[in-house]
Amino acid sequence: MIIITLVALLLTACNPTPTPGPTALPDPRALVTEAMRATRATDGFRLIIERGGAPVYIDQLNTIEFLRAQGQFVLPDQIQTTVKIKLAGVVGQAELVAAGLDQYLSHTTLTGGVWFKFIFLPGFDPGTMLAEGGGLERALTTVKDLGLVGVEAKDGTEAYHLRGVGVGADVAAFTLGLVASYDVEVDAWIDVATKRVVHLEVVENNRPLPEGETEPPVWTVELYDYNDAGLAVEIPEDAVEPESTPTLVPTANPAGTGS
């Protein structure tokens, strides 16, 4: 009897209760819908937007190159960022606040630290970033060949990795309106636990490149600190509206040089 019991125990040990197999990956489109719902349900988040590859210019004269922006987004339509730009080879940074279609800019040198209200980024509306049925949701649901690449670690978070080809205009709000309206490769990472979007990568491989450039512009967007207590966008109430259209391009040699 004892032997039978021992054999039974041994057999039990050798055949433990079967562990659940790998979780079945969700349907990509259902995941996008759930991710957008979860992201929209938050108060806001902090974000970093970085551009690599070929330069992308903010102005039509191709003089102000966008490099990086770091700030916060408060739903539904307010964003405050420090924007790093390159003008005539010199890097500077400006403070930008956008609330709906209103934009405010402050720069230590350019405006002497005073807030100016004018359209610095034409066409940029932060309200479209996470708008229901628009923005990122439309970009990810209407993409061709949307696929779930798998589950992987991204920025220290276990995330679903989605990939597809979308229209640039739909993700433009995540790049301060700077992605052009060509088809773009979109990679999105969605937190497995919270189902929120945590990372985006957009490659503009259909955009015409400036002369001498070989790599397409690559946009990296990180979204983090969801619902952080410190999230708040302060609209500059005393912003000055310039009397004339701002001159963003310096003329050569304003001060003159010595001999």
Next chain:
Amino acid sequence: MTTMPRTLHPRNRRLILALICLPVFIGALDLTIISAVLPAVVIDLEIPLETSLDDAAWAVSGYLIAYAVTMSFMGRVSDLVGRRRVFLICLVIFIAGSWLVATCDQGFTDLLVAIARQAGDRPDRSNVALMALIIGRVVQALGAGAMVPVSMALVGDLFPPEQRAQPLGVIAAADTIGWVLGSVYGGVMVKWLSDLRTAGALQSPFFDWQILFFINIPIGIVVLAVTWWVLRGTATPTEKGRFDYLGAVFITLAHVALNLGLGASTEATSGVTSFDELSQPPEYAAPMLVGGLAALGLFIWWELRHHDPLHNLRLFARRVYGTAAVTNFFVGFALMIGLVSVPILINVRQTDTTQLDKAALESGLLLFWLMIPMALAALPGGWLTSRYGYRAPVALGLAIALVGFALMGLSWTGNDSYVMMALQLTIAGAGLGLTFSPISAAAVNSAAEHERGSVSALVIMIRLTGMTISMSSLTTFALRRVTVLTAAVTGSATFDMNAATHTVFEVTVQVIRELMLLGAGVCLIALIPALLMGAAKAREQLGGEPQPASSD
């Protein structure tokens, strides 16, 4: 202290002297080379202009602080551990630091970014690359600064007392010539590399400003191998005694805290729009200053009671030595004003960053007119000292420098001719240079024979301390003035890029003029201790050496 057998042939001694002078020279060269290279570094690393001045200034002051700190105690370490070992380790540290600087935006930055992300931070990679550069500069300086006193101590081991003056002078000259030529060399190299790149001869990103630091590596390795070989036969004197760890900690804390405290207010200038906003410096500024002063006080108290102090501070009680040291501090302070202001003025005159290489060369060449007369004036300074004593040439030099700074402060408009600027810089440089020999002689002749090596290093260290304090406090002053003046002008104007650029130019020139007048004021203040030096001549002072009190 035990002495090593002096069995080396004089020719071998001179060979060793030449070898140890080379890294001392390169280390000093790197002290000022950065002023020519920094604009290119700021552009290359994409550091925002708004933060570049106060952040990038640490690439200069970090080196100065580490150079002065390590100089203060490594000579003593070599007494205890052995010259050869310490010299070679310092050389390795300098080579490692040079590599870190040259590759700052590569793997080292990746590592720092990864560490920051682990800590939950998401820094801008450009800022991290600048931090990597500053760390590399500090590592460089820890090695470079230490080689000066260790080399001077090596002279004591290699040469008999009656033959030490000349080799000590050679090492001091290698150090001085190094930092005199640094900015010129940097400017010429930046321009040359730019021309090569324009001609298509250079493709690799490493062949940019980085090459100025990469070049230290092969030279350092060759010197390392050769000095390792030539010093192998020299018996290392190791003194019995204890290293003054607490003294080293106190002086390091004092240097770092005082400079952080004085430089802290730069943070208050970010985004400031009115004088009211400038009223409060950051919270850590006051504790740093208090802590720094406390550490300095503890250092003095500890050194006076320690059996084996890092430095014999009782020398300061001797009138000639004390007044010479204080004057030397102010000379370093005034010198830094010239070194910092000229590159800023030249850069603000450029409206196109593609001309930065030209600006670097112009800065270097203009600084040449400050530095070369300064080095050359050491000769008449020495002659005047032997003829008229210490006080007269120091006071004369300070008066001439005062005139030079005042002329610059009163006349510079930003569009001045280079000839006029060079002439005025020459006056200031010659005046400051005239004080070098009498100050060094006063200090060294106040010390006992066995203390002269460390006192020689101390003279350089005190001048460097004046330079670091000048750098930290002036950066703060200049940034606050530029920000306030810019806000006062631009804040009420129409948003206009051209107007803003013009305002920055006007404001920067005004602040540089104020800095130059401040330099004149510093020379005026320095005249007080200079006049108190007394009229003693070296021969009279040495006659009763070491002098216990006034040498009048």
